[in-house]
Amino acid sequence: MSPPGLSHSPLTLATNRLTSIASHIRTDAEKLKVIVLRDMGPDVMPLLYDRPELNVVMWPHDKACKRQWILENVPGASGILATIVDKIKAGPSLRVISTMSVGYEHIDVQTAAQRDIKVGYTPDVLTEAVADISVMLALMASRNGRQGIEFVGRGEWPHWAPYTLCGPQLSTNPITQTRTAGFIGFGRISQATLSRLIPFGFTNCIFTSSPTSKSNPQVEEELRKKFNLRSLRRGTLDDVARGSDVVFVLAPGGPQTYYIVNEDFLRKMKKTAVLVNTARGTLVDSDALAKALREGWIWGAGVDVVEGEPDVGIDHPLVKEPRCVIVPHIGSATNETRLTMASLAAKNLIAGLFNEPMPVPLQLNK
Amino acid sequence: MSPPGLSHSPLTLATNRLTSIASHIRTDAEKLKVIVLRDMGPDVMPLLYDRPELNVVMWPHDKACKRQWILENVPGASGILATIVDKIKAGPSLRVISTMSVGYEHIDVQTAAQRDIKVGYTPDVLTEAVADISVMLALMASRNGRQGIEFVGRGEWPHWAPYTLCGPQLSTNPITQTRTAGFIGFGRISQATLSRLIPFGFTNCIFTSSPTSKSNPQVEEELRKKFNLRSLRRGTLDDVARGSDVVFVLAPGGPQTYYIVNEDFLRKMKKTAVLVNTARGTLVDSDALAKALREGWIWGAGVDVVEGEPDVGIDHPLVKEPRCVIVPHIGSATNETRLTMASLAAKNLIAGLFNEPMPVPLQLNK
Structure with missing residues (x-):
């Protein structure tokens, strides 16, 4: 085409x-x-x-x-x-x-x-295109986007009710005055994604980097200032899981990051948080993520990549979870x-x- | 609930x-x-x-x-x-x-x-919640989000190809170095939406306001500076249609704005542009929009509101258009x-x- x-x-x-x-x-x-x-x-x-x-x-x-x-x-x-x-x-x-x-x-x-x-x-x-879709998936996962689209597609537009299809708000608001973005991997795409979140009112950022790279507090402080954040810091995977309202998975694939998001990680996340994977399917254990969504450990997920793609059928555990928004590896597809x-x-x-x-x-x- | x-x-x-x-x-x-x-x-x-x-x-x-x-x-x-x-x-x-x-x-x-x-x-x-979903729909409409979700939902993850499911990029890039946001109505929600688009690289803004309100060049210049835009100006509906890469419909409902987006407006839009309606269904002529999508006058649409909702069945002309992303009036639903x-x-x-x-x-x- x-x-x-x-x-x-x-x-x-x-x-x-x-x-x-x-x-x-x-x-x-x-x-x-x-x-x-x-x-x-x-x-x-x-x-x-x-x-x-x-x-x-x-x-x-x-x-x-x-x-x-x-x-x-x-x-x-x-x-x-x-x-x-x-x-x-x-x-x-x-x-x-x-x-x-x-x-x-x-x-x-x-x-x-x-x-x-x-x-x-x-x-x-492809940095900017992938950052765009990362924000899109964070919004879709928070706002029950897949369910909304599917209701309308089935001709079942829901009647209005005070809390129908409500999800956590991505932007800050009088009730939630701080928002923390978490990144697994903090390269160009992560930083381009973070920059897009600033006008949504994000106040804090935690990230993990490759274990071989060194922390550079001066660069971190410059980034914090540039984005006008209250804090921006490198942390452990645990810190990212526990502290983030949205976790963006943006690290390279391969054996070192295989299932870096597993049951243990997902159980530590906030119940109102969402997970976004626009990197490689192998970074996330699909079965654990499906369980996390089914049992309400986290609010929602938005993924552009799934382990085993394109062989992802209607019986795939993530396809069966209505709170998992899945697009078919179109991160750079502009x-x-x-x-x-x-x-x-x-x-x-x-x-x-x-x-x-x-x-x-x-x-x-x- | x-x-x-x-x-x-x-x-x-x-x-x-x-x-x-x-x-x-x-x-x-x-x-x-x-x-x-x-x-x-x-x-x-x-x-x-x-x-x-x-x-x-x-x-x-x-x-x-x-x-x-x-x-x-x-x-x-x-x-x-x-x-x-x-x-x-x-x-x-x-x-x-x-x-x-x-x-x-x-x-x-x-x-x-x-x-x-x-x-x-x-x-x-509700300003921030609606601004969030306006950006979400602009991204979904550009990136063929509904088609992507539906392919996966049917177990038909498409095989990779250089241009499969490609759409126009919302953010600026080496090929498209300017992006213009258009607003029909320029109140709080429009301005909160515009602020979110700035890190995507938006460079220009055109808006229409209620005919009874006066233009205030000083306020406009302050806003232009605040958002670091090359231009921000009040224009005619024609200006908004012809000049925008994304048109956000964010004016009040009622007889004065009934079908303000009609066949005439849509025919003037860019072929690569998308239309987002998070205001009221009555502002957009659904039949004209469906025709515009079917015949490729515009690239895509994202709507949170449809005239006649919640009575929107599977035979509704917009439901039948794969490039129309529809969510069921969840703009303030956080x-x-x-x-x-x-x-x-x-x-x-x-x-x-x-x-x-x-x-x-x-x-x-x-």
Whole structure:
């Protein structure tokens, strides 16, 4: 699917391509072969097609690239342009792997490092889009948004009553004059999310960071001042669980954060608090979260990611909990951000192939 | 339904009430009769029950009060505590009408004014709750939130693709470096909503105001500075339609604003814009909005109110549009705000009955 309103006309593209071909007649054998595992759309593909030095071989379907197609096409390829759903193992001719994603769990980076294959990825550009959806899910989880939408969808608009569909208020108010945001992981997305919460009246912030990073009280004090908070401090997981009105899970995936939100964590949270996960499904134990919602340990949850996605059926314990708002991994899914990611991935690939500095290289440990 | 975590124990309430009764033995005939058309919950009802001077007669069911019950109980009543769903016409003994609502369309204020009946209501206290949900709906409408939730609810988590479920990004980004918020009506809720949009990178604001209010460039310049916007200006409806990335409908209901958002307005909006209505259903022509969504004149809509609610079935044109996010009039539905509204309504009633200044009287034109 190409994004609306941003595409060149097919005629322009065809003309550009013809001009390129005409002025640089080369045989495919003289060109660098790159395989593209997904059509990146009419605003991005010309970045590759318009380079006469490249022989671009693209998976032509609007669904995930088949393993067999990759195996057939990768021989002789110097570069691969991949997405988060493609498992990439470095072949012998390969010089550059570029992925349109912030994650790189799907790439065999160890082999890439050993063989001096350059890897590019697309972090940072999705910060604002993910911060947007983190706030959206915090609001939806507090305000019984899923139940509200489902009532109306079933033609069962509830009659007004003083406390029907009431939830905890995200913003401060005469009854609740403080609000604490908790973050598991406190990188760019967490800070962009925190900045959005300030006009809602948030007064305090607690976060955890990777155990290997050091606390920096001076930076924390600067952030506290910048956001005009009463307090901003690094704490333990327990501090975040016990002290927060909203907990945002925004740490990387992988074994070190596996089920960091488990039954123990959820039991320590406030009964009126909500949990938001816009990071990776593996950080949250889905069964424990479903139990927490069912038994009222916490008020609600909003998740963009679920362990095992996309295999999440109607019997999944979280799908069955009406207070769990679930959207299907659309954290970075805005036209602007996905276009920026795709075009950055194409630029990383080209720079890697032509031995120019990659806009955003992944630093590999050899 | 009473809000969780905020109620007194029944024993405490019973003891308090017994103490009150014991120390002031009066017959019902000596007391002021007040009729309460809806149980306001265990945190609010004691405000009335604990006054020995009052004979409180309460509709005991958790559904809207029946007309017949009101007619049977209103004779001799000095005060009524009502909600938005109760139509109130002043009876001969009545001295005070207090409503737990910001709207007062359900009260015959003309007769009330003629008979010197005091009317109290509960504006302002819901400002923050409605601003919260306005931002929630803007995000949900931009990010295909209803479709995302429905896909997951049907067990159809979509496979990842570069542009699947992408929508326009609410926050600014390298591709879209300006964002304009449009407001139809620019009172407290609009300004609280605007303040929340600032960290999303909003750069400009256009609003319309009631035709009877005068433009005040100095106040506008102060607001522009306060929010650090490039521009903030009062404009025509056309300006708001053409210039905004998000249009928030936040004007009062009534004949003067009936269908202020109609086919003409919607046709002038940007194709990537979203419409949010958290005011009254009558401000938006539902058929025109459904057509606008179906035919792609605008990107999406988020509405908390629909004309004719609660009679909104599965065949309603807006329910049938997947890009219309609909929640069932829960704008002020937070525990904190509804408790504040209910308790303010009780205080208005008491003050009116005992000839004290009402916390928030409605100014009646005689």
